[in-house]
Amino acid sequence: MKISNHSAVPVYTISGSSTARPLPEWRARKLKRSLKNDPEYASRIELLQDFEFEEASQCVRVSDDGQWVMSTGTYKPQIHTHYLPHLSLSFARHTISLNTTFLLLSSDYSKSLHLQSDRSLEFHTPLGCHYTTRLPRYGRDLQYDKRSAEALIPAVGVNENGNGEVFRLNLEAGRYMRGYEVDVGGDDSTSSGSGPLQGGISIGSVNTAAIAEDSHNLLAFGTSVGTVEFWDARSRGRIGILQSPRQSSPIEGKQEITALEFSRSGLGLATGSSTGLIHLYDLRSSNPLLKKDQGYGYPIKTLIYLSSSTSTRAQTSEPKILSGDKRIIKIWSPEDGSPWTSVEPAVDINCVAWCKDSGMLLTANEGRQQHAFFIPQLGPAPKWCSFLDNLVEEMAEDPNDPNAYTSQKAGNVYDNYKFLTMQQLQSLNLSHLVGTTSLLRPYMHGYFVAQRLYEEAKLIADPFVWEEERNKRVKHKIHMERESRIRGNKKVIAKVNKRLAEKMMERIEREERRQAKESPREGRR
Structure with a gap:
């Protein structure tokens, strides 16, 4: 277990490419005995069994009950489902095409909806793929409206009216409903943000979607022209458009909305752009409250409000926001944008999942091994890996001192x-x-x-301690040689009660052996 961030808020890398070298299976089998002497291999922590894919992982999700983790990856395209209380892989399942993103429809893993890269939408159950349907155009994101039982799929391209579209698949009726038409810039090649082909470079699209599930259930759709449209699921109508803020410099260029997230109260909205800029809004105002730069200029892929599910703990803990692109994960304060901590793995990040009410982060990335990061000051370890709290406390001089976590490297605290x-x-x-x-x-x-x-x-x-130790070792060696000598069998010459005499002789021999074993111990004392 290594510390990947040596700041005041340490981040422990529990699993991933930075904690253990990826070894081929044939080498691990051949050099299994020699690997026992490898300190890096011996000090590894295998948090979840087979928490990896053959090439890369695309998406990862944690179930609402906190008992299951489902992740998708390649190659070949497959789905892995882990049962967290057992820390093991429950099952692996192959799919026909690559997975773009997916959602867990139930509180556990039993019902999941997968958006595939071949314009297909797959419904999976514990027995396998239950049903597959095709989409008219390629989907960019996937959301599920629990109140209306509808799957929302923002898509690329425009319809016959020249508008982008968010497909609505009603799971209760089992058919497509009339989709939400979102303005993405027009329907001809001369309009900004669009093009004649649905796979073109300049084609307009609805990139992402978000739902305020815990509050007013408002729908938000981010587009390729930098706008966010708000829709009411009850009236099926557009209620507002949020324009992107004016560019402060031409270097920032065109900003597409690539990530959206509502706060728990429903009044706050976080938007992430294709240039790495994050804006925080209050829905009662069109002006952003805060502008945050991720720093690398890559599109924002993940935005999470790290708020506790319990009201008492949410009142005592400071609000934080997690933002991630393909290079770095940052956790910062929504009040002034001050950084709290960050995680920068060695491989590109595709997706980040947070285990609620804990300090555990799981990632899907371009490496073979999926990463797991633990931040003790963000929250305790989840119930399924509560032993991490004890490991972190042992690695610290003072568990109440945050700077103590960086005083020593992991593995040599008590060595x-x-x-x-x-x-x-x-x-x-x-x-x-x-x-x-x-x-x-x-x-x-x-x-x-x-x-x-x-x-x-x-x-x-004691300057003479070496001489004393040398004499003790010499005496110990002499007594060991005495013990290893071949003892002759003493003949019993008694003619009466011969068995009793043999027992007495055996008892004397055992007493002599015991005294010979105790004598070197007394010399060491």
Whole structure:
């Protein structure tokens, strides 16, 4: 377990390419014995069994009950479902085409909806693919409106009216309803944001969607022309359009909306653009409250309001927002945009999932291994991996001091240290170091002392300790040789009660062996 961020808020990389080297299966089998001596391989933590794909992972989701994790990846296109209480892979399933994104429709894994790259929409159950339907155009995102039981699929291209479209698939009726028509710039090649082909470079599209499930259930759609349209699911009508803020410089260029997220109250909205800019809005005003730059200029892929589900904890904890592009994950304050902590893995990120009410982050990325990050100051470890809290506390000098997590590297906190009580420190003339140096680590009723310092102090306190140790080893070796000698069988010459005499002789021999074993122990004392 390594610290990937050495700031005041440390981030622990539990699993991923930065904690263990990816080894081929044939090499792992061939060098299984030699890998036991590899410190990097031996100190790894396998949080979830087979939490990886053969090439890359595309999307990851955590169920509402916190018991299941489903992720999709390639190659070949497949779905992995992990049962978290067992920390193991429940099943793996292959699909025909690559997965773009998916949603868990139920509180567990039993009902899932998958948007595929071949314009297909697949419904999966525990028994397999239950039903497949085709979309008129390629989908960009996927949302599920629980109140109307409709799947919303923002799509690329325009319809016959020259507007972009969000397809509505009613799961109760089992058919497509009339979609939401969103303005994406026109229907001819001369209009901005559109083009004649539905796969062209300049084609207009509805990139993303968001639903305020916990409040007013308002629908928001982000477009390729930088606007956000709000729709009411009850009246099926557009109620407002949020224009993108004016560009402060021509370097920022055209900004497409690539990520949307409503706050828990429903009054706040976070938008992410294709140039790495994030804007926070209050729905009662068209002017942004805050502008945040991700720093790398890549499209924003993930926006999450890190708010607790319990009202009491939400009142005491400070509000935070998670934003992620393909390079970095940042957690910052929505009040002034001040950074709190960040995670920058070695591979590109495709999707980020947060285990609610905890400090655990799971990612789907372009590497073979999926990443799992743990931030102790964000929240406790989930119930299925509660042992991480104990590991983090052992790695820290003071669990209440956030800076203590960065004082030592993982794996060598208690290595090469010897535990001594206060009386033993006084006998070695080391009591003056208490509280003045980091060489002594307080623990329970004593201190951990560096092994090298202990050996030097012991040699100074008793210069003849080497001679005593040498004599003890010589005596121990002599007694071991005595024990290994071949003992002759003593003949019993008694003619009366011969069996009793044999038992007495055996008892004497056992007593002699016991004394021979105890004598070297006394010499060591």
